[in-house]
Structures are given as C-alpha cells and as structure tokens.
Amino acid sequence: MNPNAFAHRKSALKLHLTKPGGGPLAKQTVKLEQKRHRFLFGVGGFEAVALAGETVPGGKALSPQERAKIEECLDRIFELCNYATLPFYWGRYESEEGKPMEAATIAAARYYAERGIVTKGHPLCWHTVCAPWLMKYSNAEILRRQLARIDRDVSAFKGLIDKWDVINEVVIMPIFDKYDNAMTRVCKDLGRVRMIKEVFTAARKANPQAVLVLNDFETSSSYEILVDGCLNAGIPIDVIGIQSHQHQGYWGKEKLLAVLDRYSYFGKPIHFTENTIISGDIMPPHIVDLNDWQVESWPSTPEGEERQAREITEMYEILFAHPAVEAITTWDSTDGRWLHAPSGLLRADNSIKPVYTSLMNKIKGEWWTKGEFSTDAEGNLEIYGFRGDYEISCRDIKAPFSLNGQHLELHLGLS
Secondary structure (H helix, E strand, C coil): CHHHHHHHHHHEEEEEEEEECCCCCCCEEEEEEEEEECCCCEECCCHHHHHHHCCCCCCCCHHHHHHHHHHHHHHHHHHHHCCEEEECCHHHHCCCCCCCHHHHHHHHHHHHHCCCEEEEEECCCCCCCCHHHHHHCCCCHHHHHHHHHHHHHHHHCCCCCCCCEEEEECCCCCHHCCCCHHHHHHHHHHHHHHHHHHHHHHHHCCCCCCEEEECCCCHHHHHHHHHHHHCEEEEEEEECEEEEECCCCCCCHHHHHHHHHHHHCCCCCEEEEEEEEECCCCCCCCCCCCCCCCCCCCECHHHHHHHHHHHHHHHHHHHCCCCCCEEEECCCECCCCCHCCCCCCCCCCCCCCHHHHHHHHHHHHHCCCCEECCCCCEEEEEEEECCCCEEEECCCCCEEHHHHHHEEEEEEEEC
16 A cells, blocks of 8 residues: 555654753754554453453452453553453443442553553443343433433543443434343434434533544444434534444455445544454354354464455555544454454464454554654754654653644753
8 A cells, every 4th residue: 555645644743852951952863763653543452341350251250360361462452552442331331220330440441541542431322231220210211310321431430531432323223123122212212313412412511522432333324314413413423433343254445445435424533443354254144133143163264364364454554544534443352252253353362363463564563653863953853753652762861742733843852
C-alpha cells in the first residue's frame, strides 16, 4: 500500500531545543522515539477484570498458574495494543440486583490506565445478557432503572472510562425473538429512535465529555436509516460503531470500502468495535446467527493462521488508510474465547500467532516514528511523524511531548 495513504495519520512539528542552562541546543544529535499511537488499536481486554477480582467466570478463585497466564497474555497483547474494552453486560455485571461488579471493574480500568491503555465500557444497554431480575418490573420501571444504571456506571467510572458503547444492536432489539427480555419489551414500546435517545441523553448527562458510541453488527441499509433518524432527532452520537465478526469468511476489500463509503457519509468517526477473523475452519454459510454454531472443538490450523494474518493485516491497512476510522478492536486476545473460535491474536496457550507478528510489523514498524536527528545552529528541529506520544532525548536528558495536530511549534527545554 502507498505510504502516502497514511498522511492523514501524521503531523509536522517544529521543535526548539534549549540547553539546561539556557541557549539553543545547536548541532546536536537527538533521538526521537514514539511511545504510543493516537489511533486506537484495541482488543477485548476482559481478562483484567478476572485478574483484579481474583476470580474466573463463575466465581472460582484464580490459581497462581491462572494468574500468571493472564498476566502473560496481557503483557503480550499490550505490547501491540493501546486500547481495551471492558465488560458491562448487565446480566453479569449486576447478576444480583443492587450488587454490581464495580470494585473489580474499577480495579481493571486502573490496571489499564497505569499502563497507558485507553479503555471503553461495553455495553450500557443491550437485550442480550440483560439482567433477568428486570423482568419483574413494568416497562416504565425497566426504563427508569436502565437510565439510573447508566447514570450510576458512567458517573462512577468518569475519568477512568470515558468511552462507551451506549446501546448495542438496536436494529434487531425490538424484533428479537429468541427469548423474552426486558430491553426488547421496552424497545417495542418506545421504538428504536426514542430508545436510543433516552439512553444517549442519560449517558451524556452523566459525563458530558464522554465519547458515546452507537454499536451494531448490522451494516445494511437498516442501520443507515437508523443512524440517519437518530442524527436528525438530535441524539448526541459521537461515533458510529461497526461490528465485523467474520466467522464465515473475510469480508474482503470491496465490502470494507463499501461499508466505509456508506457510513462515512454521516460525517462521524467510525470505530470497528468488534472484529474477528478465523484461523481455523470457516463457519458454514447457512448459519444465520453466529451463536447457533456451537462446537466442542474449533482448532487453529497452520494454513488458517497464515490466512488470518493476511486477511487481518489487509483489513487493518484499509481501515488505517481511511480518514473516518479512529479505532479497530480485535475482539479476542486468545483463541477459544467467544464461541470457542480460533480468532485470537495469540493461541490459547499465549504463544504468538502469525497475525500478531504481522500486526506488530505494521503498528510498531511501518506505522511508527523513531530515529536520530540533528538540530540546526539555532537549536531547531523539524519532524514529521505518526500522531501520538513521543520521547526525545539528548545524551542522558529526556523529555516527553505529543504530536497530535498540524504544524505545531514547541519550545522544549531539555533540563
């Protein structure tokens, strides 16, 4: 791909470097190293909740071996990624009414924050994994409790989590018929646009600075019509979220570009919020709901791993080249997680797959700025690099700065 395709990810910066005692740092060699991308390369980082709560799903205590395995996984994943999604599925987050998993989830968010990882909460409202205890209430009371839940959780995590998938899969929500649930009931009453307006308004009130995402797996005209209706209704949607679980085969360049063209029309940033591409046998094409494909074993294969690496790398190149896209999240850190699919960046034993190496070569290689440069006689230095956080050093002196805008000028005293 043409390197100029990524010019919109870069900025120019003029630095004026001074000596600790004053005066220009003239004719000196300085080292420049990027520390973090501004673009969000994400993963579904649910493991940190288990680590913080010292339990695995079901409440079983973590063994020392399990803890060590999770820590190894997270260390490897966040060498590559700078963005993590944390779980807020209501039926799990608050399986018993009035007893949310707040402490463990706050600890997980802090764990990431201490490592410079940006976090997002997913989701605040969804018909699937909905709290079953809501069913005893009237629709009006369910809505009241849903909005109160949003206020509680968005407020509690303000400053730690400032990005939220506010509502998930609304296209299907009012017609979902696999089982009865509280959110489908309410959405049938209110309609999709009114439902979205209620939850987005509550989230915006709880954290006016938050980035609020509308998220869906549906990429047909149904989602376009819904997005258009919401924006015309003045709903404060910041980001259009697109899921791309490709268990039945890679979308390919043509479909990716078509989806990007249709949804960039709205003038909103686009996040690819949940991406999976398989490194084993592809799910049969006749399966309509991916959840209906339940198998005991779904192994990764050498041929599948090479295919996964090629396809994900191409997908990242296409998305990174598009100016509307701000984030890409690979959903599974390791194989065997959602639906037991071999869709991870790592194998189930945390060993590195070809896709991990390929993405590392892109994110920390081709799309990374570092090197040695020389100041002029006035202590000036001009650089052009990928936007993000940097460190500049001369001899034993180091200083941080950020490259986040166009043609900035920065006076930096190395002292």
